[in-house]
Each structure stands twice: as structure tokens, then as C-alpha cells.
Amino acid sequence: MKKHLLTVVSNKEIAHRIFELKLSGPGVKMMVTPGQFLHVKVGEHTSKLLRRPLSICDVNLEKEEVTLLYRAQGEGTIQLSEKQSGEKVDVLGPLGNGFTSETINLGKRALLVGGGIGVPPLYYLGKKMTDKGIKVSFVLGFQSKKDSFYLERFQELGETRVTTIDGSLGINGFVTDAMGPLLEDEPSIYSVGPAVMLKAVEEKAAGLDGYLSLEERMGCGIGACFACVCPTDTRESGYVKICSDGPVFKMGEVVL
Amino acid sequence: MKKHLLTVVSNKEIAHRIFELKLSGPGVKMMVTPGQFLHVKVGEHTSKLLRRPLSICDVNLEKEEVTLLYRAQGEGTIQLSEKQSGEKVDVLGPLGNGFTSETINLGKRALLVGGGIGVPPLYYLGKKMTDKGIKVSFVLGFQSKKDSFYLERFQELGETRVTTIDGSLGINGFVTDAMGPLLEDEPSIYSVGPAVMLKAVEEKAAGLDGYLSLEERMGCGIGACFACVCPTDTRESGYVKICSDGPVFKMGEVVL
Amino acid sequence: MNRLNVNLPGLQMKNPIIPASGCFGFGKEYAKWYDLSVLGGVTIKAATLEGRFGNPTPRVAETESGMLNAIGLQNPGVKKIMEQEIPELEPYHIPILANIAGSTEEEYIEVTKQISSHPLVSAVELNISCPNVKEGGIQFGTDYKSAASLTRKVKAASSKPVYVKLSPNVANIVEMALAVEEAGADGLSMINTLIGMKLDWKTGTPILANKTGGLSGPAIKPVAIRMIYEVSSKVSLPIIGMGGVSCAEDVIEMMSAGASAVAVGTANFVNPYVCPEIIEKLPALLDDIGIDQISELTGRSTVKWKTPLSSR
Amino acid sequence: MNRLNVNLPGLQMKNPIIPASGCFGFGKEYAKWYDLSVLGGVTIKAATLEGRFGNPTPRVAETESGMLNAIGLQNPGVKKIMEQEIPELEPYHIPILANIAGSTEEEYIEVTKQISSHPLVSAVELNISCPNVKEGGIQFGTDYKSAASLTRKVKAASSKPVYVKLSPNVANIVEMALAVEEAGADGLSMINTLIGMKLDWKTGTPILANKTGGLSGPAIKPVAIRMIYEVSSKVSLPIIGMGGVSCAEDVIEMMSAGASAVAVGTANFVNPYVCPEIIEKLPALLDDIGIDQISELTGRSTVKWKTPLSSR
């Protein structure tokens, strides 16, 4: 848990408004757990003060290079998308509890379900799992074909089913409409996306074990400001902090 | 009077915290009058909203290149000093009433007196005057040797006397301590600097004709906000706006 | 049909964008930059009975995402404004909102009588919230009883609709708004500047000669949005919203909070073309959010909301 | 001699830098980032009698050079705080300022009794200015009579010095400060957040589930400086200043305005190391301006000043 000044290796648009940002620096060594995130400052003199939480999408330890995929939608990520190679980016991290090895070793088969910008962390997770000999398959949901990204890479790791809300690619509908067949061999479930999607996934995969990664607007990103709490019945306190207790939680642990 | 997006040709430190910024673009064509200024935005996403008024120090019309000299002292100019070649700078201008040709043609001899960051506009003024066959001499005041700049260039235009407050270069003292000898052939006076200095120059040159360029904190820079007024007895309104009526005024016209 | 037009008492405007008082001089300076006839209307600088020179300089200071000003109601006096300034705006055929200030009820009343009688003046903006002069009316702006009394008298003296410009430097903005509504105001302008100060850390002394000044710019927008939201849900007067608006998105946000028109102040200093640029961009944004008529935006925030996160 | 040390009632601090309440949790989170013993002191999150879960999310929104928060005084209750949270700070040997909130005078009094009795608590910060809960004490914070009455009772119930934390959402901050001074407060903390709001322009709905929230960060610093300046010239209580402080220069500005110590809130989110970095930089800045002892800064702005321009 540290503050790093990483150097932009590349920062390019790989799909509609989706940017692939590669950062390098000694700090990358620590980024070994999928599902953890970096808390990214979008600029030095900017009026946008708050950091943006972005998931670790891939890491190359030899090159000390971390990859983030983000959608340039709001003013902060749009500013981030203007960063040129060679510029510095101030990040905190790796933060949060990601998909730890215990979490990963639930079983021999895993189904990874992601929606929109919930997809990036599943790539690093899938890689780690295949390294461990776990058979992974993916369901990735996007708004539309132009918003989709990294599909070939996911296919290299395992069977990948894509859904789009406008039907322009893969199955027309939501991720839950594509999960069915992949649930038959009772995989453990790993899902990242907006709360509404996670809720649907949880219901669809009822009875199976798994982990969910939550999203919430954050202040500090390190557990101090109580911006990102989520109610739970499983802890005496009655809540968890997504930034520091999560973002990854056991299915059913938190009230979505 | 326009808004231009100019391109940074170069932006380098030529003396202690003094930067020479060369900007190019079609807009430069309009920048023909010395003493006018550009109202410069220091960044795009910055929390520093107000523009910085910077005087035109030199112009190359063929290359469509304007030179500004500024001291990176406060947060805005420090941000400006981080601009790299190729980046864009948003400027308004040329603004204000500078040293017009009538103003310049007061006589055959001119003494140009500048203090600190009041020095830059005198270079463009001196050039225009020598072009017109006017004999120019300069008195340039700095805090100390390390703060001085452009001396050789001024010498190319005419006799140049330098004063420093710590005596590390030229005459030890204020500009007024060096003016004496140069006043003998009764030149017309042109002076730019902080109010205290202009006041002293006015007294020292009592009896001579001349023009002064004033400084004040500005809002709009175009005469709309009344931030930059200066009292005068010579106008019915009782005031002038430095940004639009000035920054150049006839000696004695405004109350310093 | 013009999808941007809005109609407020005395102000029939082809779009809701009006430069804010004191940030646009008397118009002629910006007329050198663009054709003012594109504007919905224009608010002119505060008029007092006699001319005022205002405060010593420095009169402005920069703050994070904002600025402080202490101009001090400098103006040539109502007579000169009517004779020399207002006529210059005639060619643009846009509604003129005349901002007025004073030290006493009598001064306010007299200025109102005179300026509201000018054929080119569409409405009067009663500035009871200038923080920068001991007698700029702020005393009326923070006590709702005197605000109501002044409003009643000015309204009686005015031959044009009266908008009361509220100060945000109060504990209860709704109470103030209700008081002036009850007193007969035709509309509200909000917000004026927050009182602020900046010191030079090196010398430890105030940057402004007046020491304190009015804080404006994007920094105060959240306060403006909150106050407009609160007031619009309790008061039935049209609101000219202002405070930190710098882009078309801000205009939509402020109208959603309850404003019927939007004034742009400080942003004019950052970009002299900001008003025409906003006006040009608005239709595209309305398309994005599926709104036909911009006036439909007013107060839509009060409908039940969902969290932005799950709406991704 | 330590040139940074400052002494306030109950707070003997080796430097004037204190993390602000609610922005530093109960300390242990930041203890993972640096050794808290470098701090002048620490303010812990508001304690109420019973545990509170706080508001629904989203609880934060970003604004220009600032942020809105509506946490809603989430805390485990005074008992757990005393048993589980405060002891974790013991190893750092720094003064602890315990921020307390409540819905009723009785709750405030009971929380004060309990928490002030904790051996590690150096002083109590009476939060009568939380804008984010209907019953977070803001009702005490905007009416000076109830503020005074509450202060008197809390002071009587407290075995440690009491700092009253003032709300900036008032028309007359000096009146409020005088009232609590008169009522026996040992010091003031100012300012709490301004009430603000942000809407999602696309949906027209508030970003915060609570709709309104507290505005903090550099955007509000000019308001904080102004209020501290006004109050310090009228009131003889020591002031813990806060509001937008993000660097060592800001600390010097705020102390010059009249603060005796400075709390840092939002800036911790931007840079978790901001407090130690400020503390490290202060001596060099004091050298620049020729000040030996940092406490000499307090209130220097009130000495006759000259314009920054001519001082170039």
C-alpha cells in the first residue's frame, strides 16, 4: 500500500471511449493480486481533486508494467485519456482485497462474468487462474459492439460468450442471458460490474459458490472516510467498506 | 482583439525564474504595437481560472512568432513554465493601448526605463523606435545579477545602463540612480514597471514628456469588470481602466 | 418553434443565457467580441443614484476554481447609465435586466423609478446582496424583514417587473425567498457571491485592498445549486440561476435544480465567448437527454431519482 | 527549542497540523501509510451515543476544487470508540481531539461525559455543524442561543477542554463565536462544510443519495480564511482553523488569518501523505518569511498591510 509516480508507456483508445493505459515503475512489483485497484490522480494542477479507482487489468512483472483499461466518460477520465507517453501518473495502490489465492482455488472450473468496465479485472484474474490450471470461461456484457474490447485475449484464456444490449454482437441481452449453458458443470462464479448486474448474476447462479467485486463512489480509497460502505448481515458492524474490506466479497456476504 | 490558440515553439529559462516563451500562429499577425499585452490562460483543466497579462516582448511577423518573457513566481506562471514545445496556449489579444506610433514619435531621442518584469515590452518598443531612426537608450533595473536578462540584445539597440538593488551588476541602486546622465539631451521618457518605480521615474524626469505603462491585477482584461481602474484628474469619469484605456498612459495623466 | 426560448416576467428570451451583472460591464466591451443579439438577455452593472468610484485596488484575487472581487459598485450613476450606456444596447434587441443598488431605501426607490422608466429596460434586478461596500445593501440582504420592506417599496416604485437578487451569506435562504415573494417580487436572482478573503502567505496581508471580497466561479456552484433547489421547491417565483456556470452542462444542471434562466458571470473572464458557445451547444445536449423544450428542464431534479452508479 | 510547537487548551502539540474530523477515520487507516507520531495531534470521527449506520450511498460527489460528502455521522457509538478505536492511537503519544455529535442536548452531554473521561482524550470538539443529518446538531449550529446553551452544558459535563466547531452556513459567524465564548468554550474549530449539492446533468437528479452534502476542499478556503479573520479579531479564544488547506503555504495563510492550529481534511484523500509533507516543509517557509516561532504567525494579517503589487 503505497503512492507511486508511474510513467505512461502508452495510452490509446482500443474501443469506443475505452482506453488502454500502460504504466511502468518499480511500484508495479507489488501488483500481484487480481481484483485489486489503483487509486489514480487524473492530473497535477486539475480542479478534479478526487482519485479514480481503476482495476488492475494486467501486469507484466519483468517489464514492471501494469495495464489499466478505462472508459473516458466523465471529466476526470477524459483528462486521464489526454496523458501522453512519458508523462507521470500519480497512483495509490495496489488497494483493496482482490481475488486472493484462497478465493481463486474454490474449484477446478470457474465462470467469470463481467459487465462494461467491470470486464478489465477479469482478464488478470483469468490469467492467474489458468496459470493455476483452473478451467475458466467468460461471459462479457457490453452495451454494443463498439464498446467491446479484449475479446481475442479472453478467448485465448477460455470459452468466451459475449452479450450486447443492442444485439450488435454475440447474444442479444444481459450477461445473465448467456450464463445458462456455462453453469452446467457447476463452476465457481466470479463477477464484476454494477450492483444491478451483480444482483442478477447472484440470483442466476444461486447455489453456487463465488465472489463478487463491487463498485461505489470513493473518497479516500483506503478505509478512512466511510464513503463506500455497503450493508451486510455477516459482520457485527453491519457494514463493509468496499475500498478496504473489498472490493471483492464472497457471494451473499453483502446486501446488493 | 481575438482569442487565439497558439503553439509553443520554445519555453526556456533564460535567467533565474525568467522564462522566454515563443508562440506561433496566424494570430501573431495582429501583434504590431509594442506595449500591448496578451491575456494568457495558464492551462486547460487548471484550477487557476484567471488569465495572466503578459506584455509582447518581440514579434517576428514572417515566422508569425511572438515572444513573451515572464517570471515564474506564482502558481499560474509556474504552470505556464511547464508547457512543452508543441503544446497549445490559449491567449486573448493583442489587448490594450500600447505605444502607438504617435506616442513613439515624440522626439529624436528616447530614454526607456524598465524595472524587473517591466523590462520585456521595452525590447519591442526599442526595436520599433530604432526602425524609425529614433536614438534610444535604456535603464534597466533588476533585483540582482541573476535576475537580469536580454542585456546584449538591448545593447544592440542603444546605450544600456543596468542597476541592481544588491549591486551585483551595474550601478548599485534603483533605476532612478542611473537615469541622470541620460536625461541631459532631454529625451522623451518611456517607462514600464511597478507603480512605485513609475512614480520615482516621473519625478526624476520632471519637465520631460513621456509615457508610462501601468500594472494592476486584472479580471477580464478587456474593460468589462472594473478590476483595474486607476484614478485620474484628466478625464471626466475620474478614472481609467488599465487594461483597455492603458496600460500605456501619458506621463502625468494618471495618479500613481 | 424555438426549443431554447424561455419566458420570464418582463424577459421574453430566445434562450435562457444572460451575462451576470458586473461581469459584462454595460455590454459594449463584449460587443467588440461577438454580436450580442445572440444572447437571451443582458444584465448591466449595478446602478446607484450618484456615481461611485468604488474600492481601491487590488480589486480581484484568484482562488481555487474561483475568484474574489471587491469592485465596490463602481458606476457613473443612474442618470449617465440611462443616457450613455443603455442606448448602446438598442441595436441588439435583447431584454435588458437593470441591476440596482443603494445605501438607503430612498436611494433604491429613486434609482428604481428612474431606470425602470427607460424604454429599453425590461426588468429591474434588486441587488440587496453586494458584499463589497459597507452600504451596498447587504444589510437588507441578510435580514428578511428589511428585505421584504425594501422589496415592497421598490416594487411599488417600479414600472417593470422586479427580480430580487439574494445573498447566499444567510443561514436560511428559503425564509429570505419567501419573505420577498410575499412582498411582491416578480422573480429571484440567485446567488450573489459568498464573502471570502485571501492572504498573501509571504506578507500575511490581504490581497484585496478591501480585505474581503465576493467569491464567485465554479467553486461556489454546489452552493448555488443547493440554494436554487431548496428555494424552487418552496417558492413559486421564477429563478434566474447563477453561480459558477461555465458550460452548457452547468446550465442544464442549474435549470434542473429549479432555475428558469441562467446568468453567467466569472466564466466570461476565462473565455469571452463562453455565452455564445454555451448557446450553440445546448441543442445537442438536449438531444442527448431527450428534451424538446429547454424550459422542461426547470425543476426536473425534484422527481424521484436513482443512483448514477446503477444507471451505467 | 522546537519552532513548530503550539500550545492550545488541552493540546500541547509539537506542530500545528491535525487531521480533520471524519477525514482520517480513527487514525489506524493512515497509520498504515506513515508513523502518526509526526502529527501535532489527531481529530477522530464524530462519536454519537449509539452507533449510527449513516446515509445511503453515494455519499460523496466531486465538485470543482472540492467535494461534497454526506456520510451521515456513521460511527460505532461512543462506547466502542472508547474501547476499540482510541486505544489504537496510544503508541503515537499525540493529543487526541474527540469530535462529538448528537440529536439532543442530553445525547451531547452523555457522550461528552463518557469520552472526556478517557485518559487518552485531550480535548472535546463539539460538532454543532454537521449538515448531513436532520439531527446532526446543525440546528444548534445556526441559532446562537441554542449553541450557547449547549456549549454551557457540554462544558459542565466535560473533564477536558471543549472546542466548539462552527458552521459556516450562518449570516453572522462573529455573533455565533461570541455566544459560545461567552458560554465558556475553551476554543473554536472552524469551519465545517458549506451545504452544497450536485446534480447529474444527464438525469437531472442529485449525485448524493442524501441529495445535499457538505462542501469541503480548496474551493471553500476563501470563506474559511474570511471567517477565521473576522472571528479572531473579535474573540479571544484560540482557533483550530480548517477549510481547504492542502499545502504548507495554506497553513501559513490560515494562521496569519488568526488560527492557532490547522486541521487538514479533504487533502488527505488527494494525498495520504499530505500532513507529514506539510510538517516537513513548514520550517523552510518560515525561513523564507523570517519567522522563528510558528505561533508568531497567528493573526499577523491584522497588522497594517501593503499591496502585494508594489512589494514586488
Ligand SMILES: Cc1cc2nc3c(=O)[nH]c(=O)nc-3n(C[C@H](O)[C@H](O)[C@H](O)COP(=O)(O)OP(=O)(O)OC[C@H]3O[C@@H](n4cnc5c(N)ncnc54)[C@H](O)[C@@H]3O)c2cc1C
Ligand atoms: C473498485 C473499482 C474498480 C474500478 N475499475 C474500473 C476499471 O478498471 N475501468 C473503468 O473504466 N472503471 C472502473 N471503475 C469505475 C471508475 O472508477 C469510474 O468510471 C470513474 O471513477 C469515473 O470517473 P470519471 O472522471 O469518468 O467520471 P466523473 O463523473 O467525472 O467522476 C466524478 C466522481 O465520481 C466518481 N465516480 C463516477 N462514476 C463512478 C463509478 N462508476 N464508480 C466509482 N466511482 C465513480 C469518480 O471516481 C469521481 O470521484 C472502478 C470503480 C471501482 C469502485
Ligand SMILES: Cc1cc2nc3c(=O)[nH]c(=O)nc-3n(C[C@H](O)[C@H](O)[C@H](O)COP(=O)(O)OP(=O)(O)OC[C@H]3O[C@@H](n4cnc5c(N)ncnc54)[C@H](O)[C@@H]3O)c2cc1C
Ligand atoms: C499589462 C501588464 C503586462 C505585464 N507584462 C508582464 C511581462 O511581460 N512579464 C511578466 O513576467 N509579468 C508581466 N506582468 C505581470 C504578470 O501579469 C504577473 O506577474 C502575473 O500575472 C502573476 O501571475 P502568477 O501566476 O505568477 O502569480 P499568482 O499569485 O498566482 O497570480 C494570482 C492572480 O494575481 C494576478 N497578479 C499577481 N501578480 C500580478 C502583477 N504583478 N500584475 C498583475 N497581476 C498580477 C495574476 O494575474 C492572477 O490573476 C504584466 C502585468 C500587466 C498588468
Ligand SMILES: Cc1cc2nc3c(=O)[nH]c(=O)nc-3n(C[C@H](O)[C@H](O)[C@H](O)COP(=O)(O)O)c2cc1C
Ligand atoms: C467582478 C464582479 C463584479 C460583480 N458585480 C456585481 C454587481 O454589480 N451587482 C450584482 O448584483 N452582482 C455582481 N456580481 C455578482 C455576479 O453577478 C454573480 O452573482 C456572481 O459572480 C456569481 O456568478 P458567477 O460564479 O458566474 O460569477 C459581480 C461579480 C463579479 C465577479
Ligand SMILES: Cc1cc2nc3c(=O)[nH]c(=O)nc-3n(C[C@H](O)[C@H](O)[C@H](O)COP(=O)(O)O)c2cc1C
Ligand atoms: C468525508 C468527510 C467527513 C467529515 N466528517 C466530519 C465529522 O464527522 N465531524 C466533523 O465535525 N466534521 C466532519 N467533516 C468536516 C471536516 O472535519 C472539515 O471541517 C471540513 O471538511 C473542511 O476542511 P477541509 O476542506 O480540509 O476538508 C467531514 C468532512 C469530510 C470531507
Ligand code: FES
Ligand atoms: S473510500 Fe473512503 S472509506 Fe472507502
Ligand code: FES
Ligand atoms: S481587467 Fe476587467 S476592466 Fe480591466
